[in-house]
Amino acid sequence: MEPSSRAKRITPSLTLSLGSKAKSLRAKGVDIVNLGSGEPDFDTPEFIKAAAMGSLDAGFTKYTPSSGIPELREAIADKLEADNGLSYDPSQITVSCGAKHACLNVLLATLETGDEVIIPAPYWLSYPEMVKIADGEPVIVPTRLENGYKITPEEFAEAMTPKTRMIILNSPGNPTGSVYTREEMEALARVAAEEDILILSDEIYEKILFDGEKHWSVASLDASFYPLTFTVNGFSKAYAMTGWRLGYVASPPWAAAAVEAIQSHSTSNVTSFAQKGALAAYRGPQDCVEAMTQEYQRRRDYLVAQIGSLPKVNFIRPQGTFYLLLEIGDTKLSSTQFAERLLEEEKVMVIPGVAFGDDRTVRLSYATDMDSLQRGVERLAGFLKRL
Numbered sequence: 046m047e048p049s050s051r052a053k054r055i056t057p058s059l060t061l062s063l064g065s066k067a068k069s070l071r072a073k074g075v076d077i078v079n080l081g082s083g084e085p086d087f088d089t090p091e092f093i094k095a096a097a098m099g100s101l102d103a104g105f106t107k108y109t110p111s112s113g114i115p116e117l118r119e120a121i122a123d124k125l126e127a128d129n130g131l132s133y134d135p136s137q138i139t140v141s142c143g144a145k146h147a148c149l150n151v152l153l154a155t156l157e158t159g160d161e162v163i164i165p166a167p168y169w170l171s172y173p174e175m176v177k178i179a180d181g182e183p184v185i186v187p188t189r190l191e192n193g194y195k196i197t198p199e200e201f202a203e204a205m206t207p208k209t210r211m212i213i214l215n216s217p218g219n220p221t222g223s224v225y226t227r228e229e230m231e232a233l234a235r236v237a238a239e240e241d242i243l244i245l246s247d248e249i250y251e252k253i254l255f256d257g258e259k260h261w262s263v264a265s266l267d268a269s270f271y272p273l274t275f276t277v278n279g280f281s282k283a284y285a286m287t288g289w290r291l292g293y294v295a296s297p298p299w300a301a302a303a304v305e306a307i308q309s310h311s312t313s314n315v316t317s318f319a320q321k322g323a324l325a326a327y328r329g330p331q332d333c334v335e336a337m338t339q340e341y342q343r344r345r346d347y348l349v350a351q352i353g354s355l356p357k358v359n360f361i362r363p364q365g366t367f368y369l370l371l372e373i374g375d376t377k378l379s380s381t382q383f384a385e386r387l388l389e390e391e392k393v394m395v396i397p398g399v400a401f402g403d404d405r406t407v408r409l410s411y412a413t414d415m416d417s418l419q420r421g422v423e424r425l426a427g428f429l430k431r432l
């Protein structure tokens with residue numbers, strides 16, 4: 046017997062497997078500096094945990110509506126209005142098991158077999174695999190460091206074919222730390238709107254922005270973008286809630302019922318008491334988000350200052366997220382060779398860019414404490430000097 050051809054087309058998540066490798070090496074006592082992490086190093090804020098625990102104690106342990114409890118969908122609609130200038134009825138919002146699950150629901154609800162989905166690279170590694178799960182065809186469009194790793198309207202238009210159904214945009218972006226300006230976002234969406242191409246806008250890092258940068262939700266920029274756009278967001282990154290599995294999509298009116306139907310027959314609702322935590326996160330004080338973001342910025346500043354003077358590497362200054370993408374082309378190593386040697390020789394974990402569709406890069410995460418960051422940078426410097 047064999048698994049399905051669909052299953053065989055999919056590559057397992059490299060970041061998740063490398064992450065567990067780092068954890069198991071550390072458990073064996075190896076002094077690993079982990080700059081590979083794809084999640085906040087902070088614990089979930091107390092008031093959010095208290096809300097979930099309180100609801101458990103109160104017996105909130107049954108199925109909820111598939112798309113989420115009404116008060117959470119309302120809180121999300123209010124947030125999208127207040128923060129993003131987006132007007133969604135709660136019925137357009139589906140709360141899912143993470144933003145990842147929200148993306149998959151959208152793809153399953155919109156793609157026909159063979160539909161092409163344009164994905165600018167370097168990309169978040171799950172996009173192409175999720176497109177394949179939905180029987181679509183990922184079309185990877187490389188971007189360039191000189192353009193801040195942002196796809197241009199010309200590059201987008203050039204990648205289009207009659208089979209193009211969607212483009213996936215992710216700003217602030219993982220793994221690049223790039224943030225699209227309002228003008229850039231609008232220009233891309235115009236190209237999409239002219240051809241009725243859908244936009245999956247993954248806004249999960251919206252709150253983790255530096256230097257006073259501003260986030261633009263593409264659906265808010267023009268009335269013609271709204272019916273084409275799926276606005277995806279979640280709680281994992283901004284509120285340090287990765288393990289809770291809580292995200293959502295706000296869909297255009299024509300698609301909301303389809304997204305909900307798919308989820309209702311696969312996972313049903315997100316864990317009942319986790320939804321109460323999410324509700325507290327959106328209705329409660331927001332200073333925790335600001336405090337974590339300030340800390341990421343402090344670390345970003347440190348990393349940029351230290352790495353700026355290292356030989357054989359290049360990078361753009363991240364404007365958001367907790368990643369820095371290191372261009373290693375001058376080392377003549379592939380990203381996998383670079384990451385493996387750095388782990389073996391210096392016990393530093395980074396993620397090879399081949400996982401993100403760019404073999405000339407590796408991703409450094411600064412979702413780790415300052416002390417680890419300092420040791421990581423020292424070891425990286427030693428490694429580069431020896432090359």
Ligand SMILES: *Cc1c(COP(=O)(O)O)cnc(C)c1O
Pocket residue numbers: 083142143144145146169215218219247249279280281282287290291292
């Ligand atoms: C972490 C991440 C997600 C997924 O977040 P979950 O809500 O934990 O599923 C989605 N998109 C990007 C770009 C991410 O980095």
